[in-house]
Every structure is written in structure tokens, then in C-alpha cells.
Amino acid sequence: DIVMTQSPDSLAVSLGERATINCKSSQTVLYSSSKKNYLAWYQHKPGQPPKLLMYWASTRESGVPDRFSGSGSGTDFTLTISSLQAEDVAVYYCQQYYTTLRTFGQGTKVEIK
Amino acid sequence: EVQLMESGGGLVQPGGSLRLSCAVSGFTFSSYALSWVRHSPKKGLEWVSRITDSSSSTYYADSVKGRFTISRDSSKNTLYLQMNSLRVEDTAVYYCAKESVAVMGYFDYWGQGTLVTVSS
Numbered sequence: 001d002i003v004m005t006q007s008p009d010s011l012a013v014s015l016g017e018r019a020t021i022n023c024k025s026s027q028t029v030l031y032s033s034s035k036k037n038y039l040a041w042y043q044h045k046p047g048q049p050p051k052l053l054m055y056w057a058s059t060r061e062s063g064v065p066d067r068f069s070g071s072g073s074g075t076d077f078t079l080t081i082s083s084l085q086a087e088d089v090a091v092y093y094c095q096q097y098y099t100t101l102r103t104f105g106q107g108t109k110v111e112i113k
Numbered sequence: 114e115v116q117l118m119e120s121g122g123g124l125v126q127p128g129g130s131l132r133l134s135c136a137v138s139g140f141t142f143s144s145y146a147l148s149w150v151r152h153s154p155k156k157g158l159e160w161v162s163r164i165t166d167s168s169s170s171t172y173y174a175d176s177v178k179g180r181f182t183i184s185r186d187s188s189k190n191t192l193y194l195q196m197n198s199l200r201v202e203d204t205a206v207y208y209c210a211k212e213s214v215a216v217m218g219y220f221d222y223w224g225q226g227t228l229v230t231v232s233s
Contacts, residue, residue: 001175040219042158049208049223050150050158061221093158097212097219100163100172102148107157 006105012113019081021108023094038098045090115139115222122227135192135209142190146212151205199231
């Protein structure tokens with residue numbers, strides 16, 4: 001199985017400041033034939049289902065604010081919130097869909113400082 | 114509008130069984146793979162099981178292999194998860210999730226979840 005490791009486990013950021021979450025996979029999730037990274041990011045708030053933010057590592061889902069961006073390739077990925085808003089308080093997960101056995105990172109909790 | 118609605122959760126004793134259902138609408142049921150994903154405060158999001166669009170293949174996390182069975186009924190547009198030999202550590206909110214394509218897709222739609230509590 002591909003192991004997904006996120007860092008940090010939690011972070012506190014002031015409103016309007018940048019938040020950066022890292023995700024590392026134990027093996028590449030870059031499919032050579034398509035040159036696509038099979039990596040997604042989700043936002044999860046208490047009492048709600050997870051919400052898709054990014055797919056193919058850097059494609060923003062429709063309706064997701066452009067302060068959210070994704071980058072990286074191969075085994076190392078980053079989710080950036082350029083200017084943290086109060087409604088962004090949540091746990092964020094990366095997830096690989098490169099293999100039939102899907103795996104998530106352990107989650108990163110984002111709070112307001 | 115795509116909708117997924119889970120049901121069947123509840124309180125069950127260790128060693129017991131439960132069957133979850135996920136009724137879907139708003140898309141061609143037989144054209145997409147579906148998964149069950151669970152969430153617990155201790156473990157976060159954990160992928161549980163997946164079934165391909167044609168039901169030809171099923172996949173399970175090691176933690177549930179041999180105890181859980183995923184299936185789908187195209188005549189009812191419903192996904193199922195039969196859970197046997199339940200353990201305390203299976204306690205979680207269980208979500209059904211639709212994949213974006215028939216093969217190797219991300220989860221683009223999720224249900225609201227159903228709570229499973231395994232306790233004596």
C-alpha cells in the first residue's frame with residue numbers, strides 16, 4: 001500500500017496569513033503515460049462530509065476559492081491557503097488514487113492563531 | 114443533482130453484524146466506481162472498500178478484509194457494505210463516495226454519513 005504522510009499534524013495561522021500543508025507519498029503517484037499525479041486534497045469540517053478541494057494535485061474543484069492552490073509532483077505535494085479565512089478552519093487530507101487500494105494522509109488540523 | 118444517502122448505522126455489540134446502504138441518484142449508477150470511507154477522531158479518514166462500475170472487482174483495506182463485503186445493486190441504485198465480526202475499532206462515521214470516473218478516480222461526491230458504534 002502507498003503510505004501518505006502529512007506535515008505538520010496541526011498548525012495555527014493568523015487570519016489573512018498563509019497556511020502550507022505538506023504531503024509525502026511512499027511511492028510515486030505520477031502516472032508516466034498520462035503525466036498526471038493521482039493526488040487529491042479534501043477539507044473536512046465537523047458534522048459534514050469531506051469536500052473535494054483539488055485533484056490531479058493542482059486542479060481546483062469548481063466553486064473552490066482561488067486562495068486554495070496545490071502543487072508538487074511524484075512523491076511530494078503541497079496545499080497552500082494563501083490568505084486564511086475563518087471558514088477555512090478544518091482538517092485537511094491528501095489522498096492518492098494511483099492504486100486500487102486508496103489511502104489518505106493522517107490529516108492536518110488548521111486553526112486560527 | 115448528484116445525491117448519496119447512507120443508512121443502516123447504529124449500535125452493535127462486538128462480534129455483531131450490520132449492513133449499510135447507500136442510495137444514489139443524479140448520475141448513471143453503473144458507470145462509476147464507488148467506495149466506503151470511514152472517519153473516526155482517532156484515525157481520521159480511512160478508505161474501507163471499493164467496487165468497480167461493473168461490480169467485476171472489489172477491494173478492501175487490510176483492516177476489514179475477510180470481515181466486510183461490498184456490493185451494489187443497479188436495479189435499486191444502491192451500494193451496500195455488509196459488516197461482520199465487528200470490533201470496537203470499527204466505530205466510525207461511514208461515508209459512501211462516488212469516484213469521478215469509472216477507473217482510477219478521485220472522490221467527487223460524498224454522502225452525509227451514518228454512524229456505526231461498536232460497544233458492549
